Amino acid sequence: MSISQHHTASGRPLRVAPAWVGAARPATGADDGLLPVREAVWIWSVRRYARVSLWALPMAAVLYGWSTLGAQPGPLALRLSAGWFSLVAMIALTGLLAGSRVRRPAxxxxxxxxxxxxxxxxxxxxxxxxxPAGTALSADAVQTVAFVGALVTGAGWLLLGWAVFRSRLVNPADGILLMLAAVSVGAGAYAVQPLPTVGALLMLAAGMGLAWTGNRLIPPA
Known part of the structure; x- marks a missing residue:
């Protein structure tokens, strides 16, 4: 017996909920809930990466909060590590929301x-x-660039927090916490204590909530 692209290896129809797939409807307009196996496998892989990588957000929050307390191995190393984890979390969160109605703000x-x-x-x-040597930038210009970079990064987290709040896929309270944490991120080096530490705690709470609820968006295998 041949296996159709709309069937699994057992021959049963493959049905995928459009709420978490976000796939295009068939051209005929029929809404039979069927999706080609090759598309479902690709979507499953993206969502699996997204839900696992969301744990990078609480890791980034812990490292960032640790750096605000002046802990070792030093603020620079901790903040660079936190920045790397936050990039992974941004990509994961965008992948998680790519099939929802808030894909554009994400x-x-x-x-x-x-x-x-x-x-x-x-x-x-x-x-x-x-x-920096060999450039025409002055020390004041470097500080301005750093501040603008922190402000733009905070704006990115603000948009992602708004997307989480409006997505209806996860707890909207996590989006509110993420938007509040974006204020601390956007303040950058100009933030005074305890704002950076409070922002890290808010990001940690949002990250734990997103990582926990994100694992329930995909049906078990």
Whole structure:
């Protein structure tokens, strides 16, 4: 017996809920709930990556909060590690929301956040009031670039938090917490204590909630 692209290996029809797939409807307009196996496998892989990688968000929050307390191995190393985990979390969160009605603000948040990180990285390792050699930037200009980078990164998290709040896929309270944490991220080095630590705690709460509920969006195998 041949196996259709709309059937599993056992021959049973493959039915996928459109709420978590976000796939296009058939051209005929029929809504029979069937989806080609090759598309379902690809969607499953993306969602599996997204739900596992969401745990990078609480990791980033822990490292960022740790750096605000002046712990070792040093604020620079901790913040660079937190930035890497936050990038992974941004991509995972966007992948999780790609099939929902808030895909556009989620993608916009990812792109804005990436732009902010690009601005932050060149200035992350520079000491205060120091200009990089071989460039026309002054020390004040470097501080301005760092502030703009933090502001743009915070705007990216704000858009992602808004997308979470409006998605109806996860707890909307996690989106509110993420938007509040974005204020601390956007303040950057200009934030005074205890705002950075409070922001890290808010991001940790949002990340734990998203990572926990995100695992329930895909039916068990």
């Amino acid at each position: 993608i916009a948040g990812l792109l804005v956040g990436l732009a902010g990180v690009v601005l932050l990285l060149p200035t992350a390792a520079l000491p205060p009031d120091t200009a």
